[in-house]
Amino acid sequence: RKEVEQDPGPFNVPEGATVAFNCTYSNSASQSFFWYRQDCRKEPKLLMSVYSSGNEDGRFTAQLNRASQYISLLIRDSKLSDSATYLCVVTQRGYNKLIFGAGTRLAVHP
Amino acid sequence: GAVVSQHPSRVICKSGTSVKIECRSLDFQATTMFWYRQFPKKSLMLMATSNEGSKATYEQGVEKDKFLINHASLTLSTLTVTSAHPEDSSFYICSASGTSGRGYEQYFGPGTRLTVT
Numbered sequence: 001r002k003e004v005e006q007d008p009g010p011f012n013v014p015e016g017a018t019v020a021f022n023c024t025y026s027n028s029a030s031q032s033f034f035w036y037r038q039d040c041r042k043e044p045k046l047l048m049s050v051y052s053s054g055n056e057d058g059r060f061t062a063q064l065n066r067a068s069q070y071i072s073l074l075i076r077d078s079k080l081s082d083s084a085t086y087l088c089v090v091t092q093r094g095y096n097k098l099i100f101g102a103g104t105r106l107a108v109h110p
Numbered sequence: 111g112a113v114v115s116q117h118p119s120r121v122i123c124k125s126g127t128s129v130k131i132e133c134r135s136l137d138f139q140a141t142t143m144f145w146y147r148q149f150p151k152k153s154l155m156l157m158a159t160s161n162e163g164s165k166a167t168y169e170q171g172v173e174k175d176k177f178l179i180n181h182a183s184l185t186l187s188t189l190t191v192t193s194a195h196p197e198d199s200s201f202y203i204c205s206a207s208g209t210s211g212r213g214y215e216q217y218f219g220p221g222t223r224l225t226v227t
Binding site: 004008041042043044045046096097098101102103 | 142151154205214
């Protein structure tokens, strides 16, 4: 079983739509959680950290459910520029290495 | 955020040759650098972690004699792919973390696309 699993998509949505991505992780010792965004043939860029209390940054909301080992990302009012691959990332307690999911592709169309 | 550069951005080499990729932290001291590779439509896979002045720690399945990592200073790490083969063709990305206090925060370089013919 992969350490971090995501639905690869693609999710094809119209502008203005709300879309949600899910991610599960297998190691209960995972400590920190992030969503990264990766554009085609580019490096990943940190979108937001994910906290148990949930956090929001503009149109983006991230949630963490430790009991279910589940992370989500909600994007409201999708823009064309949101088209990218969204990577779910976890770290484990005591380690500073990032473990990446394979990513979920989002395509926002006019 | 902090800036990390990689050079070259693209390289094409012949099978059997060696290729060196540089990763530099431009505006902070990188105590730890990470090297990843990514195949098309796949996730980033950590290859190795290097701390300045010490030997790199390689992930399981990564040949340390094939992928030579040097982290000689707090701003530079190099990855050398020795005796490259077509199956080494991939997107290689480095990241760096420093002493900002947020230990898990990594800053990524723009990546190097290696094609071995």
